[in-house]
Amino acid sequence: MKERVIESALLLAALSSVAITVGIVGTLIYESASFFAHVPFRDFVTDTLWTPLFASPHFGILPLVGGTLVTTAVALAVALPIGTIVAIYLSEFAPATVREIIKPALELLSAVPTVVYGYFALQFMSPLLQKLIPGLPTFNMLSAGVVMGIMIIPYVSSLSEDAMRAVPMALREGAYAMGANRIITALKVVYPSALSGIVASYILAISRAIGETMIVAIAAGMQPNLTIDPREPAATITAFIVQVSLGDLPHGSIGYQSIFAAGITLFIMTLAFNILGYILRKRFREAY
């Protein structure tokens, strides 16, 4: 009897995670439904202006999506190559002692609070880049993206390295026996064999970058701006939500509903990448 009660209680705890998901999806749908009752969906996806709090409001999500995609692209341009090289280096080249020290040290990068990274992007990276690129404004997507990229290096390097180390030694030995050196073995044998895990780490990095908030809210500027030039300032979806939340918006107003419409867009974007990652993992699954 007691055993049954305990098992049920534990099951309830496990189900609480499902309740959270239901809560998230339910709230987003419920609140943005009232948003789309005011704003035609067509305008939401085609209008190129996002000014929900102006006297003549426009509700085009494109500028915010654009800002999110540009900062994400910059971050990935930093994190994917560097993270992959670090993973190959740690897994295939570095001596065990170096790996044991470097890996936890790199993981500390993801332990630093993002608001501190925001400070670093605005107060350190931006002035630094201004010296290299004349005319760069203080608030710009480039410095936010670069700092964000460095922050997500450990997500890429750590998971990719785990995947590469799981590749059986025999595959490497086969390559060495054919006369391949370490780098050729790493690129032509180990990397493709570990692809499922590596792709999973890339997808995780993408979804982190899309959802990252404080770095862009502090360093990328708060103005919606439809551009693909990373040197310009622009607001992302997340930065807009922060900006509106800082003000005092009455519950049920259109501004209040607009953050949920922005939120559901963000949620769908990250969900799409998570599902894509799941599919790719299944497809590239290597069975040893």
Added chain:
Amino acid sequence: MGDFGKIVAKRKRQDFAFNIIGIVCTLIGIVTLGALLVDLLIDGIGRLDLGFLTSFPSRFADRAGILSSWVGTLLIMIVTAFTAVPLGVAAGVYLEEYARKNWLTNLIEINIANLAGVPSIIYGLMALGLLVYKFRLGQSVLTGGLTLAFLILPIVIVATREALRTIPQGIRESAYALGSTKWQVVRHHLLPYSIGGTMTGIIIALSRAIGETAPLITIGALTFIAFLPPPPISAQPPFLSFEWLWSPFSVLPIQMFNWVSRPDQEFVVNAAAAGLVLIVVTLSLNAIAIIIRYRVRKRIKW
């Protein structure tokens, strides 16, 4: 033979070149971490004194402090820990030890994997719509703590499961052979043996929660608070008070964000000092977690 020698030499050069590239790329991350710490130290160390820790925020940069925000962070963490730890450990134990292979277990597992990929600000929106307005908990310490608890729940669950998985099956079987029930096995063997791994996960999860800013801004945490929540212990009976749960709050990262977004350079110095406090707390927690993990790995030999 000469050709062969050349090819070998070329291959060796390639390896050597990549070795250099690998070291440089690894250093980029480490050097950035170093630059960030040094940058904060240079900007903020001069501002960091006892007065800074014991003053309320102020319009005047040199009188402003982080008293209300570090107290807020502490209270939020109490709520978060008391919610996320029991829930997460219980869920982890269920999934690892009790769950049968069926659609429900599958659903829960896929769901947890997915939750871990949801951006933190989305949790804030959920809390705003559901906790603040539907359940009428207000923009309180309780709401903030619950929000962060939901956010770190997947981390605690995964850590608990991984810790349980390292315990050899033989331990369970020996306990069953002596007539233990499932719960006795969990209570007297599995939980004590897995405590090291679970604690590591919990500490890392809490250190992440301390640095979280966006979800708390979303639920409407204040950026300027010049009072403290009512104390949890009072001189009169019943001595314990939970009034503080309903109090509005600010937290360290929000205070830092508020200061960094002001154009005034003096406030930026305050932001650096607050950032220094924040980073010392989170990095120390991570260091503790690494030490526990190392000790556990050394001590336990199955």
